[in-house]
Amino acid sequence: MNTTEKALDAVDPIAAARGRRWMPGWRLPAAWRRPLAVVGLVIVAFWAIVIVFAPLIAPYDPLAQDSPRFLPPSPAHLFGTDGVGRDVLSRVVYGAQISIPIAVMLVVLSLIVGATVGAVAGYFGGTVDAVLMRIVDLFFAFPAIILAMAVSAALGPSLINAVLAIVVVSWPSYARVTRSLVLGLRDSNFIAASRLIGASSARTLGRDIAPNILGPIAVISTLELGNAILLLSGLSYLGLGAVPPAPEWGAMVSEGSRVFYNYWVALFPGLAILSVVLAFNFIGDSLRDALDPRTSRAVQAMEL
Numbered sequence: 001m002n003t004t005e006k007a008l009d010a011v012d013p014i015a016a017a018r019g020r021r022w023m024p025g026w027r028l029p030a031a032w033r034r035p036l037a038v039v040g041l042v043i044v045a046f047w048a049i050v051i052v053f054a055p056l057i058a059p060y061d062p063l064a065q066d067s068p069r070f071l072p073p074s075p076a077h078l079f080g081t082d083g084v085g086r087d088v089l090s091r092v093v094y095g096a097q098i099s100i101p102i103a104v105m106l107v108v109l110s111l112i113v114g115a116t117v118g119a120v121a122g123y124f125g126g127t128v129d130a131v132l133m134r135i136v137d138l139f140f141a142f143p144a145i146i147l148a149m150a151v152s153a154a155l156g157p158s159l160i161n162a163v164l165a166i167v168v169v170s171w172p173s174y175a176r177v178t179r180s181l182v183l184g185l186r187d188s189n190f191i192a193a194s195r196l197i198g199a200s201s202a203r204t205l206g207r208d209i210a211p212n213i214l215g216p217i218a219v220i221s222t223l224e225l226g227n228a229i230l231l232l233s234g235l236s237y238l239g240l241g242a243v244p245p246a247p248e249w250g251a252m253v254s255e256g257s258r259v260f261y262n263y264w265v266a267l268f269p270g271l272a273i274l275s276v277v278l279a280f281n282f283i284g285d286s287l288r289d290a291l292d293p294r295t296s297r298a299v300q301a302m303e304l
Contacts, residue, residue, distance in 0.1 A: 034290070040282030043275050050096045058090035062247045070262045080264040082255060091247035092268050098242065099249045100276060102163060103228040107221050109167045110228075114174025115217060119205055121175070122182030133179065139172040148231060152240040159248070162241035166231045170224070177220060181213040223284035226277035233273050249273050 050057060059078075060067075067085040071077050079088035121132040139147070148165040155161035185191060186209075194204045233250030235241035237257075242248030244255070249269040256266025 034286040036282040037286035040279040040286070043279035044283070047096055047100060047276060047279075050093055051100060054093050054097055058087075058093040060087035060090040062086065062090040062094040063245050070259065070265075072262075073264055079268045080262070082252075082265045083259060083262075086245075088252075088264060088268055091252060092249070092272050095247040095249045095252060095269060095272065098159070098246065099229055099232060099273070102159065103225055103232060103276075106163055106166050106170065106228040106232065107224050109163075110170035110224070111174050111217065111221055113167065114171035114176075115178045117171070118175035118178025118180075119182050119209065122179035123186055123201065123205055123209065125186075129179070132175070136172040136175050139169065140176075144169040145231065145234060148235060149238065149240060152235050157240050157243055159242050159246070162232060162235045165235065165240075166228060169231075170228070173224075174217070174220070178213065178217065181216060182209055185209050185212055219284055219288045222280055222287060225280040226284075229273060229276055229280075 063086065065085045067077065067081045067087065069081065069083055069085050071081040071085075073080045077087050077089065079092060082088055082091070117132055117136070121129040148162075148169045151165035151168050152162050155164065182205075191204060191208055194208045229249075232241060233248075233253065236248050236250030237254040239254065242251045244251060249272055252269035253266045253273070256262070256264075256269070259265055
């Protein structure tokens with residue numbers, strides 16, 4: 001009798017296969033009581049309101065060029081105007097509808113691709129694992145921003161191409177972390193029990209492994225939202241993302257950087273980027289500390 005069979009003698013296979021789930025709900029209140037988490041939630045809630053009610057909040061059309069150029073902040077234009085007379089406040093408000101939802105979409109797409117590859121590699125092991133991880137290592141051989149710039153430049157400047165470029169450089173991180181988490185669960189008793197009752201690989205991955213790695217993956221995804229916004233803004237800043245006159249925050253910072261003495265053109269979209277990145281990092285750090293100690297190890301592996 002092997003080790004797995006001995007372990008299964010001590011448990012009900014059906015109960016083991018069905019009963020092991022990662023249940024973090026009772027720890028959530030502890031996460032939300034952390035001061036940084038509260039700050040992050042307030043900032044995210046603020047920007048969510050801005051996104052939903054942008055037409056009501058913005059005082060002007062973000063594309064209208066009917067004001068004097070480079071007006072400093074004033075009661076009529078709280079954030080001033082840019083080089084062609086557009087209201088900076090209105091552009092920052094409408095820019096939230098571009099930068100934040102696209103960052104969320106980036107993380108979701110990267111997660112789907114990366115988690116699928118990582119789960120398959122970790123669960124099946126052997127040749128499958130070796131081949132998939134060598135592909136992942138190939139992507140890690142290049143700095144993310146350089147590879148994203150190369151892909152975006154090859155495809156041409158546009159938001160869609162920037163999204164594709166960022167997904168290309170982001171999914172390997174999720175693959176590596178997911179593989180690590182799945183490897184830690186693959187030989188568990190409840191996984192062996194699931195196999196014993198005849199569950200398919202897809203069923204085992206979906207019903208038994210996925211619930212146990214959702215916590216760490218969710219926390220990492222929250223942290224990656226900030227990185228996605230930075231990457232998207234960086235590509236737009238370099239002219240490889242949003243195309244003018246789209247009010248994307250990175251593109252606005254790029255326009256403002258060319259008129260240094262008219263500081264408000266770049267300052268306010270830059271502050272918007274900073275606030276969102278900090279908010280998601282505050283929330284992610286608080287969730288990581290409160291939900292699952294394994295997440296800290298996963299994040300460290302992602303940063304290597």
